[in-house]
Amino acid sequence: MKIAVLAANGKLGSLIVKEAVERGNDVTAIAREENRTVAKNFIKRDILDLTENDLKDFDVVITAFGAWTEDTLPLHKTTLEHLTDILANKNTRLLVVGGAGSLYTDESLTTQLFTTPDFPADYLPIATNMAKGLEVLRKRNDVKWTYISPAAEFVYDAERKGEYQLAGEVFTVNTKGESKISYADYAIAMVDEAEKGNHINQRISVLWK
Numbered sequence: 001m002k003i004a005v006l007a008a009n010g011k012l013g014s015l016i017v018k019e020a021v022e023r024g025n026d027v028t029a030i031a032r033e034e035n036r037t038v039a040k041n042f043i044k045r046d047i048l049d050l051t052e053n054d055l056k057d058f059d060v061v062i063t064a065f066g067a068w069t070e071d072t073l074p075l076h077k078t079t080l081e082h083l084t085d086i087l088a089n090k091n092t093r094l095l096v097v098g099g100a101g102s103l104y105t106d107e108s109l110t111t112q113l114f115t116t117p118d119f120p121a122d123y124l125p126i127a128t129n130m131a132k133g134l135e136v137l138r139k140r141n142d143v144k145w146t147y148i149s150p151a152a153e154f155v156y157d158a159e160r161k162g163e164y165q166l167a168g169e170v171f172t173v174n175t176k177g178e179s180k181i182s183y184a185d186y187a188i189a190m191v192d193e194a195e196k197g198n199h200i201n202q203r204i205s206v207l208w209k
Contacts, residue, residue: 002026003194004055006047006063006083009036011156012097013064015187023191028058047079052086060194061087062095073129080133088142095194097186098149100179101127102134103171103205113152113171134203146199148190151207153180160184167205174209181207 003020007013008029017037020027029039032046043054047065055061063083067075080096087094101114101123113119114127137145152171164185165174173179189206193199 001060001195002028002058003191004028004030004043004058004061005037005039006030006050006061007065008039009033010064010066012066012183012187013037015183016062016064016190019184019187019191020194023195025191025195030054048082050082050086052090055086055092056090058092060093060095060197062097062190062194064097066097067129068126070125073125074132076126076129077132077136080136084136084140084143084145087144088140091144093144093146093194093197093200094137095190096133096137096145096147097190098134098147098203099127099130100149100152100154100171100205102131102203103149104169105171107170109169137203141201144197144200146193146197146201147203148186148193149203149205150186151179151181151205153178154183154186155180156183158182158184160188161208162188163209164189164206165209167207169203169205172205172207174207179207 005017009031014037027039028041029037030043035042105111
């Protein structure tokens with residue numbers, strides 16, 4: 001399978017590349033700076049400069065883009081607008097590293113976590129902007145997208161357990177009452193979805209069992 005990983009040099013992007021390569025996939029890393037991943041194939045390019053031609057040969061495009069500063073937060077929406085435009089009416093699937101703040105509090109799917117009074121103020125700007133990106137996807141029936149939200153505690157240097165559980169639109173905790181996952185195990189879930197394509201045009205979420 002031919003997989004492109006955007007923002008591949010980041011902490012999560014590089015782990016997704018590693019997971020995909022180790023499974024024998026044909027992986028191309030795409031980033032603005034020199035390749036710092038294990039991928040042998042590399043395209044040096046900003047996401048907003050990518051064209052239909054750049055992505056036409058891939059089965060799956062994974063975007064691990066993330067931004068934290070006030071001036072770059074809107075790119076969570078802008079990059080997905082661009083990617084959905086150039087992947088419209090294509091067989092290429094678009095997989096997106098999402099956020100947990102846009103998960104719903106219950107099955108009524110009326111209240112999202114980031115709109116609740118107890119949501120951490122420090123994370124409100126990024127949660128709001130990532131939710132706008134999800135809304136871009138929801139409006140596109142001409143793109144085969146999947147949005148994967150991590151657990152509330154998304155920990156870079158936590159262990160790789162090699163397992164996870166899938167959930168859907170509703171915020172979920174495990175039997176310990178925790179919503180937590182490592183970057184490494186999230187990468188496993190992402191590559192599983194890339195290989196299987198079980199949740200096209202859906203948002204799913206992942207956490208430790």
